[in-house]
Amino acid sequence: MPEAVLQIANSWLIWGIAIAIIVIVLIQSLLYIRLSFRAADQIGFPREKCVRGLRAGAISAIGPSIAIFIVMVGMMSVVGGPITWLRLSIIGAAPTELTAATIGAEALGVKFGSADYDLTALATSWWTMTINGTGWLICAALFTHKLEGMREKMGGGDPVWLAIMSGGAMLGCFGFLNSRNIVSGLRELQSGLAGGGGPLYAAIGGVLGMVLMMHLAKKLTWLREYTLGIAMLIGMAVAVILV
Incomplete structure (x- = not known):
């Protein structure tokens, strides 16, 4: 693929946008942790067990993170470091993101990462990855609050x-x-x-x-x-x- 495409994909402007969004995600994560601790205090759940659960989740994330890292290296060489970091920090499904980026390029008749992979193909891959993740957000917003009631009825x-x-x-x-x-x-x-x-x-x-x-x-x-x-x-x- 043209070197000019990678230069734009790894430009400081794109890095700045990615960092800003990831900072928001980190803040949201910290707020969720704080809310969970508050809820635990309200129901009398021991703080020690909350910490143990948090630590267990962090340890369990190591294995999947290694697999994501392997795919991330390949994606960085095509769609750029900042967008790869951004997408995998928000979604974390490396095969899904790689597939979306590939489909976006193929929609233009361009092979992903080939010499014909120009700025238009890069932008299409970025848009495909982004739009691909909106389905989960919409489903979660529309149906999550109804799942508990459905579970109660079934049980x-x-x-x-x-x-x-x-x-x-x-x-x-x-x-x-x-x-x-x-x-x-x-x-x-x-x-x-x-x-x-x-x-x-x-x-x-x-x-x-x-x-x-x-x-x-x-x-x-x-x-x-x-x-x-x-x-x-x-x-x-x-x-x-x-x-």
């Missing part, structure tokens, strides 16, 4: 059934997301693709890592809040070693 007010139903929904979501990795890994192995099977190995390694961590956490109670993050790292390590 019939029984707290035990509500807990089982919520847990089943989470297992279904994660199972659906993970099944694609397992299927793609199996197809890579069946086709004899060199270096294939990585997603499958990562899934198996993650499961075994989680079983191991849960077993250790029974004796080492302080380890419980780190189990998910460590299991993710184990899965990634297994995939790297076997592939």
Whole structure:
């Protein structure tokens, strides 16, 4: 792609816009944390457990962040550092953002990152990534406040059934997301693709890592809040070693 395109994509003006938006996101995050602590105090929830939950979330985010970082390096070389940093800081779904940027370029008949990838294609990729994220915001604004009422109706007010139903929904979501990795890994192995099977190995390694961590956490109670993050790292390590 032309060097002039990257110069504009990495210009100080774009960096300034990206930094301003990310600062707003950080402020929002801090406000949410403060509100959660206030709500915990109102219902008598121990502050120590809030801190532990916050720390567990931060630790669990390490694994996905590493995967995002790998995609981020590739995106930076095409759409620029500031927009890549901005989009992944707001959405965090690296494959989705990369796909949106590619679709935007292909809509103009230009291959993503090719020599024909000019300023018009760059702007189209940026707009596609931005508009692609508005659907989630609209759905969240329109339907989030209704989900709790729907959950109560489906559960019939029984707290035990509500807990089982919520847990089943989470297992279904994660199972659906993970099944694609397992299927793609199996197809890579069946086709004899060199270096294939990585997603499958990562899934198996993650499961075994989680079983191991849960077993250790029974004796080492302080380890419980780190189990998910460590299991993710184990899965990634297994995939790297076997592939």
